[in-house]
Amino acid sequence: MALSGFFRIDFGAALPGAPGVVVVENGMVRGSDGIFLFSGTFSDGDGRCRAVVNVKSINGSPLTVFNTHQSSFQLGLEGQADDSSFVLKGGGPVQGQIGITISGRKIADLNF
Secondary structure, three states, X not given: OOOOEEEEEEEEXXXXXXXXXXXXXXXXXXXXXXXXXXEEEEEEEOOEEEEEEEEEEOOOOOEXXXXXXXXXXXXXXXXXXXXXXXXXXXXXOOOOOOOEEEEEEXXXXXXX
Protein backbone atom coordinates (compact mmCIF):
# COMPACT_ATOMS: atom_id res chain seq x y z
CA MET A 1 0.00 0.00 0.00
CA ALA A 2 1.31 3.45 -0.87
CA LEU A 3 -0.57 6.02 1.14
CA SER A 4 -1.47 9.15 -0.81
CA GLY A 5 -3.87 12.07 -0.61
CA PHE A 6 -4.73 15.10 1.49
CA PHE A 7 -4.81 14.45 5.24
CA ARG A 8 -6.03 16.55 8.16
CA ILE A 9 -3.48 16.23 10.95
CA ASP A 10 -3.82 16.73 14.70
CA PHE A 11 -1.02 16.86 17.25
CA GLY A 12 -0.63 15.55 20.79
CA ALA A 13 2.38 16.79 22.76
CA ALA A 14 3.17 19.04 25.75
CA LEU A 15 0.79 21.67 24.32
CA PRO A 16 -2.12 21.29 21.91
CA GLY A 17 -1.30 22.23 18.33
CA ALA A 18 -3.36 23.78 15.59
CA PRO A 19 -4.76 21.23 13.15
CA GLY A 20 -3.11 21.21 9.74
CA VAL A 21 -3.20 19.66 6.30
CA VAL A 22 -0.51 17.58 4.63
CA VAL A 23 -0.23 16.04 1.19
CA VAL A 24 1.31 12.57 0.98
CA GLU A 25 2.45 11.66 -2.55
CA ASN A 26 5.18 9.42 -3.98
CA GLY A 27 6.92 8.97 -0.63
CA MET A 28 6.92 12.69 0.17
CA VAL A 29 4.91 14.65 2.75
CA ARG A 30 4.34 18.40 2.63
CA GLY A 31 1.94 20.72 4.42
CA SER A 32 1.28 23.35 7.08
CA ASP A 33 -0.70 24.14 10.19
CA GLY A 34 -0.62 27.90 9.54
CA ILE A 35 2.33 28.38 11.93
CA PHE A 36 4.84 25.83 10.61
CA LEU A 37 5.64 24.30 7.22
CA PHE A 38 6.30 20.55 6.98
CA SER A 39 8.39 18.75 4.36
CA GLY A 40 9.85 15.27 4.43
CA THR A 41 9.64 11.62 3.53
CA PHE A 42 6.86 9.14 4.25
CA SER A 43 6.93 5.38 3.76
CA ASP A 44 4.37 2.72 4.59
CA GLY A 45 3.72 -0.99 4.18
CA ASP A 46 2.18 -3.89 6.08
CA GLY A 47 0.24 -1.48 8.31
CA ARG A 48 3.40 0.30 9.51
CA CYS A 49 4.67 3.73 8.53
CA ARG A 50 7.69 5.93 9.03
CA ALA A 51 8.31 9.62 8.39
CA VAL A 52 11.21 12.04 8.69
CA VAL A 53 9.78 15.55 8.70
CA ASN A 54 11.57 18.90 8.59
CA VAL A 55 9.59 21.60 10.37
CA LYS A 56 10.15 25.32 9.68
CA SER A 57 8.26 28.27 11.11
CA ILE A 58 6.51 30.62 8.74
CA ASN A 59 7.54 33.63 10.84
CA GLY A 60 10.09 33.90 13.67
CA SER A 61 10.47 31.38 16.50
CA PRO A 62 6.94 30.64 17.72
CA LEU A 63 6.03 28.46 20.68
CA THR A 64 5.95 24.82 19.58
CA VAL A 65 3.80 21.96 20.85
CA PHE A 66 6.92 20.97 22.82
CA ASN A 67 6.62 24.21 24.85
CA THR A 68 9.83 25.62 23.35
CA HIS A 69 10.50 28.47 20.91
CA GLN A 70 12.12 27.10 17.76
CA SER A 71 12.23 28.23 14.15
CA SER A 72 13.17 24.85 12.66
CA PHE A 73 13.70 21.25 13.70
CA GLN A 74 13.42 17.67 12.43
CA LEU A 75 11.19 14.84 13.67
CA GLY A 76 11.73 11.09 13.21
CA LEU A 77 8.36 9.31 13.51
CA GLU A 78 7.04 5.75 13.35
CA GLY A 79 3.57 4.30 13.59
CA GLN A 80 0.64 2.60 11.92
CA ALA A 81 -1.31 3.33 8.75
CA ASP A 82 -4.19 2.06 6.67
CA ASP A 83 -5.59 3.42 3.40
CA SER A 84 -7.44 6.31 5.10
CA SER A 85 -5.46 7.24 8.23
CA PHE A 86 -2.17 7.12 10.09
CA VAL A 87 -0.83 7.62 13.61
CA LEU A 88 2.83 8.55 14.01
CA LYS A 89 4.81 8.87 17.24
CA GLY A 90 8.28 10.12 18.00
CA GLY A 91 10.51 12.06 20.34
CA GLY A 92 10.79 15.81 20.47
CA PRO A 93 13.56 17.73 18.72
CA VAL A 94 15.53 18.04 21.99
CA GLN A 95 16.79 14.91 23.81
CA GLY A 96 14.66 14.12 26.87
CA GLN A 97 11.79 16.29 25.68
CA ILE A 98 8.21 15.03 25.74
CA GLY A 99 7.26 13.13 22.58
CA ILE A 100 4.65 13.82 19.95
CA THR A 101 1.76 11.92 18.39
CA ILE A 102 0.47 12.99 14.98
CA SER A 103 -2.85 11.59 13.78
CA GLY A 104 -3.85 11.94 10.13
CA ARG A 105 -7.26 11.33 8.56
CA LYS A 106 -7.69 11.33 4.79
CA ILE A 107 -9.92 14.17 3.59
CA ALA A 108 -9.44 13.90 -0.20
CA ASP A 109 -7.70 11.97 -2.95
CA LEU A 110 -4.90 13.75 -4.81
CA ASN A 111 -7.10 14.25 -7.87
CA PHE A 112 -10.45 15.21 -6.36
